Amino acid sequence: MGDKQNKGVDSKKREVVREFDEFKGFKTLESCIANEQHLHPESRGFFADILRRIGVASKIIESKVQRAGLTNVLGKQGNVNVQGEEQMKLDVLSHELMMNTLGWLPAVAGLASEEEEDVMRLPPHPDENDTYVILFDPLDGSSNIDANVTIGTIFSIHRRVTKWGSCELVDFLQPGYKQLAAGYVVYGSSTMFVYSSGDGVHGFTLDPEVGEYVLSHPDMRFPDQCKCFSANETNYNKWDKATRKYADHIRFNDEDERYDKVSSRYIGSMVADFHRNLLYGGVFMYPADEKNPNGKLRLLYECSPMAWLAEQAGGAATTGTQDICDIEPTELHQRTPIVVGNKQEVELYKKFCKEHPGK
Ligand code: AHG
Ligand code: MN
Numbered sequence: 001m002g003d004k005q006n007k008g009v010d011s012k013k014r015e016v017v018r019e020f021d022e023f024k025g026f027k028t029l030e031s032c033i034a035n036e037q038h039l040h041p042e043s044r045g046f047f048a049d050i051l052r053r054i055g056v057a058s059k060i061i062e063s064k065v066q067r068a069g070l071t072n073v074l075g076k077q078g079n080v081n082v083q084g085e086e087q088m089k090l091d092v093l094s095h096e097l098m099m100n101t102l103g104w105l106p107a108v109a110g111l112a113s114e115e116e117e118d119v120m121r122l123p124p125h126p127d128e129n130d131t132y133v134i135l136f137d138p139l140d141g142s143s144n145i146d147a148n149v150t151i152g153t154i155f156s157i158h159r160r161v162t163k164w165g166s167c168e169l170v171d172f173l174q175p176g177y178k179q180l181a182a183g184y185v186v187y188g189s190s191t192m193f194v195y196s197s198g199d200g201v202h203g204f205t206l207d208p209e210v211g212e213y214v215l216s217h218p219d220m221r222f223p224d225q226c227k228c229f230s231a232n233e234t235n236y237n238k239w240d241k242a243t244r245k246y247a248d249h250i251r252f253n254d255e256d257e258r259y260d261k262v263s264s265r266y267i268g269s270m271v272a273d274f275h276r277n278l279l280y281g282g283v284f285m286y287p288a289d290e291k292n293p294n295g296k297l298r299l300l301y302e303c304s305p306m307a308w309l310a311e312q313a314g315g316a317a318t319t320g321t322q323d324i325c326d327i328e329p330t331e332l333h334q335r336t337p338i339v340v341g342n343k344q345e346v347e348l349y350k351k352f353c354k355e356h357p358g359k
């Protein structure tokens with residue numbers, strides 16, 4: 001071929017390459033999990049299998065959520081769960097999907113879900129005792145399901161502490177700081193898988209055309225600004241004195257420029273509220289109130305994983321007197337008050353709790 005012709009071919013090639021520019025450095029959840037596994041040559045691949053399977057489960061849930069209005073899965077199931085809350089059809093479906101997708105993995109010793117009173121013990125691995133338990137909230141934000149408002153899935157992974165036979169309750173009752181990984185999937189205007197295995201928080205957006213989670217938000221950190229105050233403010237009169245004073249301080253503060261741009265933002269799906277605050281900066285809280293002396297949210301599969309993620313992202317989470325990740329659990333479905341978000345705001349809440357005790 002002559003020189004002239006060659007140039008023509010080269011520029012065509014370059015055009016083609018440019019067209020696919022967006023796929024350069026295309027890091028998928030799958031490739032990041034594999035990379036992490038290669039950093040630990042002693043790894044058995046079990047942990048990677050679990051993360052992959054949660055990714056798969058979440059894609060199936062996502063597809064059900066997307067088509068919910070077309071497939072008769074909106075509305076109530078007609079049952080009340082162990083929390084005394086009415087289950088939605090999608091709560092039950094997501095629970096079943098998580099159980100079925102994770103339940104056959106040899107690395108998993110047991111599963112616990114918001115939607116089931118007891119833990120599910122899986123047959124012990126014939127050769128491995130050092131396996132894992134997974135706790136999850138299959139669908140968070142049930143009250144938003146029928147209105148097409150953002151909902152999510154939360155998970156927490158612990159190494160089992162018992163060594164032989166079937167797992168036991170004690171394997172699940174571990175404080176948050178012992179988590180090996182935690183994360184959530186947020187089903188919003190796009191679907192994101194956000195997780196940490198102890199090395200920062202990383203967010204992957206589902207590319208619906210390719211069907212893969214693609215790294216879009218590496219190393220997520222709370223920005224140092226307080227833009228969002230997220231609480232169910234209709235509970236204000238039922239909060240204790242410290243919490244009321246704290247809410248007023250953030251909402252109506254004309255002196256501290258830190259709060260110049262703060263706005264009330266509350267979706268009523270913890271996953272969605274947390275995710276937005278992680279991106280924009282702010283604080284989410286579900287404190288104790290007269291009706292719920294231990295708060296509303298559950299420690300092991302809602303608060304602990306979110307608290308751990310917050311810490312990994314430079315934030316913090318407290319009950320007011322204790323770090324959420326330090327709570328030694330005593331019951332599978334126990335609740336805890338929580339204030340989670342920017343470290344500065346969480347520290348401030350602790351200070352208010354010290355300075356303004358009582359009702
Ligand atoms: P779930 O749907 O898993 O039961 O959780 C709902 C939780 C949480 O996501 C949210 O922050 C809170 O309930 C909302 O409660 P209020 O409706 O009382 O504000
Ligand atoms: Mn929930």
Ligand code: MN
Pocket residue numbers: 091114137138139140141142
């Ligand atoms: Mn739920």
